[in-house]
Amino acid sequence: MTGELGMPNRWPRGRWAWVAGLGVAALLVLTVMDLSQHYYVSLGAVLALAMARALSLGLAWLRPRAALVVSLATTAITAAVTTPVSTDEPWPWGTTAAFGQSFVLAIVGARGLGRRELVGWWAATQVVGLVATVLAPDRGGWAGLVAMAVMSAIAVVVGDLIHSRSETNRQLAKQENISRTERAERSRLQERARIARELHDVVAHHLSVVVVRADSAPHRLPDMRDDVRAEFADIADAARASLTEMRQVLRLLREPVEHPPLGELGPQPGLDQVAELVASTRRAGADVRLEAEVPTGLDPAVELTAYRVVQEALSNAVRHAPGSVVRVDVQRVGDALEVKVTNGMAREAVPAGQESGHGLVGMRERVALVEGTVNAGPTPEGGYLVAVSIPIGTEVASGDHGAGG
Template identity: 40%
Template structure:
């Protein structure tokens, strides 16, 4: 109990911001008293001993702000005492060992080790550099001081190394946890995107086609009608459960899930209107080939690639005109987004946005290339193959293929 109370009291004292100043002044006073009480000292020797005693103790007050200065001053004073007077005071030894420990704990070993060298080498070369006939306190005392100085520096260095190792371990755990969390969020977002972008559309189509077949098939037997109703209800239930699952997956990755329909090519005009309104630059949509109805996953992929490309154009080429070209080929939809900005001099084809576009294109079996345009600017080109041979729209409906689709009341 007594030891625990003493340790607690010592921690309270050393934790106070003013303890170095108080300790330095107190130990300096004790050093002066010890020098004054020593026998066979008089004249200049007393004055020098008093001055060196103060220089070897009072610098303890600087350990919080100027530790290296305090260590150099104290070590120089103690070395001069050993060389010229012979025996440092007890207060001087306490301060010296404390400062050596603090230097080893708070500074690098390249600063701490040289501070202990004078005391380690004194037993060997002390008789050669002693001045004024001072023989020192004996070889045993010199050896004990060298050992104490070495232990103090080593203890401080060991404490610093343990602290740094603990800090590195904590930092490593924090980084690992953060990386795992980001990976988990990215994986949840990717799964949610794939489910919502592709599977949800097909489930919705199952429900719609089942209801359509039940209502438009003439002479349908009652049993067939009931089965079609069951198919529609099962599809709607699966869609509801999937939306609930997506809400869980996206809760911390992309925010609350939306109940709006996923965008498609019919909303490209709105996207370009937003781009023109935000930058004031020209943005055109050019359509080539025979417009055909596409799979919802392909339309969503084309929309997202266009959206990301327009965002990159606004970020890296502000004020540049952008052309979005849709080419309906026989086997694929070819999309290109080109701006007339300065080109990719200051933006290499890398980054999360371009990686995301490539992943979206690959998800539907397509490819995506990015790079400088033939003359100037930046070009994003995607090829999204058709899963099945598309059916050409009637001529009267081609003009409405890219018009905004009606919103789902759900």
């Protein structure tokens, strides 16, 4: 809990807790000895005043301003009920009273009491001694007031210096944390830029080559059948679409925003394009079947995630289970969008080098961003099932879809 000075109201910790406890106990014992030996006062009053003096020191960590009030009140009461046994004894500021008040001032100052207020309490300390001396000049002298003024002033300066040093250390630690965060952010952006360069230089280049070769194939091979020409045209269109999405990914990687909203960089595919995705995969030779009508008009982020899930699952099925029947089922079930992609047992040998990848890892990360779940694993028939459940957010008008995702 934050205290009245903007610092936690708590007892010191670690070894300082022992130091504080011993200090309070020592002040209690020394006050009893001081009052009982050097002043005329009853034993009950000695014990009460000693406990009040120790209490003021203990409150300095828990209730700073209350500690100052208790300390000054204890001094005033002590001056009123005690009489020195000789003129050599300090009064109204006895030895333990002077040290107790000075320690309280130093601790409160170290905890962050403002300088003006701290000076005000120092002045109040002098006023208490001055009033007591004026009211009972026969019990003490002005020398004791001067000594207390100097001692309490030193306490004020020490407390303020300790607070200033602590505040400086806190600011340095804060700046170091900011610098560490900035260095980590700079490293992250540099790594994203490096990945973007690699994607541009390698993947985008090869996709461009595919587009050029597919487009030029009918001109380079004039005796090509019409169905082959259509196949090359589909390959070129698919490669161009991949290039477009690749450029969006590259812009995303270079964007210095912590979490850009999905779709911020331009139109993204949604559920209304799942049928076309299935059809294009079927044209590539795979036996893909769309089991039900795909819902639309959902949150763009949900639709984009579902589309990417179907895209990755189809890609995995085609690579790892060639020749099998692949079933795609995208339905709304209650407050969730259920996506299931199931393939049967592979009827052809898996080409070398296609046995593993990172598709499922990326799929899980993407679905987790929209608080969805992914379950993937073999089926009893020897095939493979990818099942994804995504909570549905606010629906949007179908005419607004495609502006984001």
